[in-house]
Amino acid sequence: STQWHLVRRPHGEPVDADFSLVEAELGAPAPGQVLVRNTFLSVDPYMRGRMNDAKSYVAPFELGQPMTGDAVGVVEAVEGDVADATGRSVQVGDTVLHPYGWRTRALVEGRHARVVDTSLASPSAYLGVMGMTGRTAYAGLLRTAELREGDRVFVSAAAGAVGSLVGQIARLKGASLVVGSAGGPEKVRWAVDEAGFDRVVDYKAQPIAQGLREAAPDGIDVYFDNVGGDHLEAAISSLRPQGRVAMCGAISAYNATEPAPGPRNLFQAIGKRLTLRGFLVNDHEDLRPEFEREMAAWLADGRIAWRETAVEGIESAVEGFRSLLSGGNTGKMVVRL
Ligand code: NDP
Numbered sequence: 001s002t003q004w005h006l007v008r009r010p011h012g013e014p015v016d017a018d019f020s021l022v023e024a025e026l027g028a029p030a031p032g033q034v035l036v037r038n039t040f041l042s043v044d045p046y047m048r049g050r051m052n053d054a055k056s057y058v059a060p061f062e063l064g065q066p067m068t069g070d071a072v073g074v075v076e077a078v079e080g081d082v083a084d085a086t087g088r089s090v091q092v093g094d095t096v097l098h099p100y101g102w103r104t105r106a107l108v109e110g111r112h113a114r115v116v117d118t119s120l121a122s123p124s125a126y127l128g129v130m131g132m133t134g135r136t137a138y139a140g141l142l143r144t145a146e147l148r149e150g151d152r153v154f155v156s157a158a159a160g161a162v163g164s165l166v167g168q169i170a171r172l173k174g175a176s177l178v179v180g181s182a183g184g185p186e187k188v189r190w191a192v193d194e195a196g197f198d199r200v201v202d203y204k205a206q207p208i209a210q211g212l213r214e215a216a217p218d219g220i221d222v223y224f225d226n227v228g229g230d231h232l233e234a235a236i237s238s239l240r241p242q243g244r245v246a247m248c249g250a251i252s253a254y255n256a257t258e259p260a261p262g263p264r265n266l267f268q269a270i271g272k273r274l275t276l277r278g279f280l281v282n283d284h285e286d287l288r289p290e291f292e293r294e295m296a297a298w299l300a301d302g303r304i305a306w307r308e309t310a311v312e313g314i315e316s317a318v319e320g321f322r323s324l325l326s327g328g329n330t331g332k333m334v335v336r337l
Pocket residue numbers: 044045046132133136157158159160161162163181182183184187226227247248249250251252253279280281282324325326327328329330331332333
């Protein structure tokens with residue numbers, strides 16, 4: 001197996017010398033294990049946090065060890081009777097989702113794998129629209145932000161994996177206005193023309209606060225925050241009384257070397273009686289069956305547009321990750337092996 005190790009903790013933006021590509025012998029699967037040849041690896045913004053040696057909701061990557069993350073692949077060998085996380089029997093040739101990414105092949109405990117249905121969606125979709133980022137959009141919007149019919153919704157990183165789905169789920173669930181923000185005209189065009197946003201602000205072309213005021217002149221009821229920083233401050237100004245914020249991510253701060261200042265207008269939360277609520281997708285495992293049922297139906301009916309940006313080959317995984325943090329992706333960023 002060819003695998004990426006973290007060898008040094010990045011300071012600010014990760015650089016090549018923080019990582020090393022290593023060859024490792026895997027051997028044969030032990031009883032209960034399967035050998036998987038990975039076909040797609042996920043790179044995700046939260047992985048930047050795991051590269052720091054800081055207490056957080058997921059343990060830091062260990063130096064000199066292979067990094068982990070979601071991957072899908074094809075089962076090449078099975079030792080004994082192996083059941084996946086749902087109790088389903090795993091066979092050679094099955095496509096499985098599992099947490100041993102950042103490498104070409106992996107030995108995976110059956111209970112850590114999930115056989116996925118490639119007739120419903122392509123294998124890589126289980127890293128995105130049908131996978132963790134899809135569940136994040138669904139849980140964060142419907143449960144954390146408590147979306148209601150008629151809500152005016154704003155989501156940042158609207159051309160990204162989570163954000164593009166938030167906007168579309170909001171529309172399908174009866175939002176009256178769906179506004180997004182994205183960096184650059186190509187992303188804005190895709191989010192409006194393909195993903196059906198009413199308006200998308202190019203935050204690189206004008207200050208987000210001004211753009212949001214123009215895009216949602218009557219204000220917003222819900223903000224789904226992927227970015228933090230200036231975007232959160234703009235949203236607080238545009239939120240209407242009793243507005244709700246699902247705090248999903250703060251990507252504008254992930255490479256920061258100093259703590260970022262908070263929104264200067266946070267006091268508005270008092271007068272407007274705002275709710276700002278953080279969430280983690282893993283706390284909403286109970287929503288998984290409902291999400292999978294609903295998303296599969298939307299995909300079958302052609303009601304959800306989704307995209308991915310792929311970099312090619314294991315050697316490109318670090319480059320793909322860095323590109324994700326700086327906006328090189330439209331839709332889900334994946335590594336194709
Ligand atoms: P995306 O596909 O949205 O990719 C990240 C995007 O962030 C980039 O494409 C870029 O788009 C945008 N971006 C980067 N820097 C900035 C900046 N300074 N200001 C504004 N936008 C910026 O990634 P995901 O969909 O995987 O993740 C989106 C967010 O959701 C992240 O914050 C992530 O950490 C969070 N998340 C949280 C989870 C949870 O459980 N709470 C689970 C999964 C994800 P652009 O070109 O438009 O700038």
